[in-house]
Amino acid sequence: MKRRSFVKSTLLTGVTATVLPAMSKATEPAPKTAEYYELRVYSLKNVEQQKIVEGYWKDIAIPALNNLGVKHVGVFNEFKPDAQTRLFVLIPFNSLNHFSTVTESFDSDTKLQAKGAAYLNAPAAAPAYERIESSLLKAFVHMPHLEAPENKTRIFELRQYQSATEAAGKKKIEMFNDEGEIDVFKRLGFKPVFWGETVIGPQRPNLTYMITFDDLEAKSAHWKAFGSDPEWKKISAMPEYADALLVSKITSTMLVPTVYSQI
Template sequence: MISKKLFSLLLIAFFSTSLFAQKGKRDFYELRIYHIENSSQESQIDAYLEKALLPALHRNGVAKVGVFKPIASQADAGKKVYLFIPYTSMEAYSGMEGKLAKDQVYQTAGSAYINASFENPPYKRIETAFLQAFTGHPRFTESKVTGPKKDRVYELRSYESPTEKLYKQKVKMFNEGEIDIFTKLEFNPIFYAEVISGAYMPNLMYMTTFSNIESREAHWKAFGADEDWNRMKVMPEYQNIMNKNDQRLLHPTDYSDF
């Protein structure tokens, strides 16, 4: 199995040859999903993230970090915790593990998680996707949604395509019009991004935010009726470019930064 350090070095080498590797052009995102089996594991993850990891990320240059959980109506409610970490460069991502290893405040605060025993692990497994922001929305944006966090709905969507070529057409569709429609209709996006490494490639992911479930439904109804969308979706170049639309409805935890 490839180590995180080696994976990071390979990614840096790859992106150093890309026009998009220039610092400040497009964000990189780590989306980590903790799969949990019981409330004890959930409590361990919450304590680690709130008291150890998020403060350490803040100290080491990541100003805002998102933590989300499935809303009550979702089949995986109580079974997953989502962690979203935005980085301004590949170097920032690859250097974070070393910074955390030297951060004694983090090591102490996160000791129970870091040194968890074989008999009492804090999770069943961790699923990770690594992403790069779209050119049409190159930076993470904090949601403007207000109101109680427990009522909010943050929708994470993953669009899969049958081939790399068709996937690139869907990315093009976002960059050349679809993002503008979401902006016009005030979907309050967190990010739009290409998945560089993940379990369901080729795919893209994005997150939009709403004050509650009723607001989400109203926004999508408006999207479906939008003239620009209805013109765009029938264009020949955008036909048959997706074969799966995975929708996950989440809410931010009380300690999430947004």
């Protein structure tokens, strides 16, 4: 029998939840329900901007987040950038309430504001970055919590599937949750870090996930195995899950973690 999860998250309910008063401490234990992730992408003009942003995350933001119950903060550079690298930051939260509480704490912490002045209060004539693109994602039911891989040299692939309609996007998520596509990734050794539906952010409707490899050769081998896997062929052959119906665009970004990244 199929496991029907019926993902219920919507932009309206997500926004409503974020404005409710924070009722528990930021250090609340991880719940059984799905986590939320903030995915930030910094556009940087030069090495100086990168130093300022990375210094803020390494020395100020990550320690503060850890103290507030946020674990496994990931910070990544592009594997082979065309120009100045973009910086990707992945921040997991136990719940929307946790997200709200952490945000309020950052805004009211005068010591943190002072320490992070070079980043937070950079002059308009010399900004710390060009722009931040930020998305809020809800973890999939079948992988409700982030799974940090073993701490060793590796590369990461961040993939986004855009859909033409919200119904198509929900159907693609159902394919991962209820038909066992996530299980195929895990069985074949992709070591996924997270799967998330974008509830607030650009290019909606879309889903985003992160997988890992030892190197580019391993990446090629894993995707080859995936394409020929009997279970994947069975799932993808179902007419209701045809990519032509559910996916309008796929983007793939190869990343490498910074030395201080917790993922």
